[in-house]
Amino acid sequence: MNTNDLKIFEAVAAHGSFTRAAEAMFTVQSNVTARIKNLEEEFGTALFKRSSRKVALTNAGETLMHYSKQIDHLIQEAKEDIEKSNQVNGQLKIGCIETTMAFKVPDMLSCFTKAYPNVDLEFKSEMRLDLISDVMNYKLDAAFVSAPINTPGLDQLHIKDEQLAIFAAANAPELKMLLADQPVKIIVFDQGCVFRARLESWLNSKGIIQYKSIVLNSVDGIINFVEAGLGISILPAELIAQYYNGRKLKSFSLNKELGTMSTVLIFRKNVPQSRALKAFVEMYRKP
Template sequence: MNTHDLKIFEAVAANGSFTRAAEVMFTVQSNVTARIKSLEEEFGTALFNRTSRKVTLTSAGETLMHYSKQIDHLVQEAKKDIEKSNEMSGQLTIGCIETTMALKVPDILRRFTEAYPQVDLEFKSERRSELISDVLNYKLDAAFVSAPINVPGLEQVHIKDEQLAIFASATAPELKILLAAQPVKIIVFDQGCAFRARIESWLNSKGIIQYKSIVLNSIEGIVNFVEAGLGITILPAELIAQYYKGRKLRSFPLNKELGTMSTVLVFRKNVPHSRALKTFIEMY
């Protein structure tokens, strides 16, 4: 077995086909079949369930996939650490939710790239659940997500606490009148968003289980809809104060439990970290 065999194994799993895996690996199907057979003989078990339409991982294949991703990560980290130059270099891919992207990323980029110009720092904005999955599956080096989080395989460091508030149009009546309307309309991101979970929990605490969700995919869109009086939302108070101060919005406070959101930086545990990632973690 070698690392190329594992790449072929991952290609078959990702594409569900020996033929397609051969295409993406720029080889012939007979070679893919031979390498998978060799792996199965080495481990003494079938790695794929084979049907006429698709191949899928067996439980043993799922286990090997877990280790294969770790092996690939270790090889890449070894390459980075063996570089001849003493100057820190390489690439970091960091995930965050959209509000973190708007509030914190510009300053993070400025500070980190000024200190370590040879490190290519990239950011990906996604929902919390996707960010956690991407860190676990080696698609991200680390991610800023909302706490609490208790996921096996991840470590975390506390970054900061943010204050959340309910926002409505400046022309909206008092909150109790808004909540008396049927149905209550909320402006939110898609499922998996921490702010959506907060406003839904808040409504449930008020005994409101029937409400209408208007789902948007950007902060700007949410602010526009709220300003137009189409519903209410929950967002960080700092975000609105810093970027939307002139907008026609009014805010309502939340209790401490729902109104405080802790942000943590999560990254894989029990695996070697590159110098760049160690430095990023220490900085933030």
């Protein structure tokens, strides 16, 4: 087995076809078939389930894919370290939720690029569970997500605690009257958003299980809809105070359990880190 065998293996899994994998790898189908056969003989098990229409990974294939991605990652890190062993360079892919993307990323980018100008930073905004999955599967080097994190294979670094609050239009009545007006209207991100989950948990604690959701995909959109009186939402109080202080909004505090959100930086555990990732993590490590 060599690394090219694993690249062919990954290509077959990605394309679901020996023929398309051969085209992607600029080789012939017979070579792809032979390489996969050799791998299956070496591991003593089938790596793909074959049908007339496509091929798919077996359980053993899924396991090998996990290790193959780790090998790819380690080889890439080795190349970068050897090429410029005296510099912090390369590329970092960092994930975060929408509010972090919109309001914290510019500051992160400014501080880090000043200190490490040879590192290219790429940020990606996704829901919390997607971010965790992408870090585990080597699609992201690290991600900012809400705690708690209990995923085996991930390390975490506490970044900060934020206070959340309920927000409504400035001319809205008191919260008790808002909740009495059924169905309660909420302005939220899509399923998987930590703020939406907190708001729904809070409503459930008030005995409200029926509510009307208006789903948007940006902080600005949510603020505009809340200000227009179309519903209530939950967001970090600091975010509103810092960036939307002039907007016509009214806030309502939450109890400590629901109102405190801890943000952590997650990255893979027991995997050699690139110099760039080490530098990024150290920037947030408390002295």
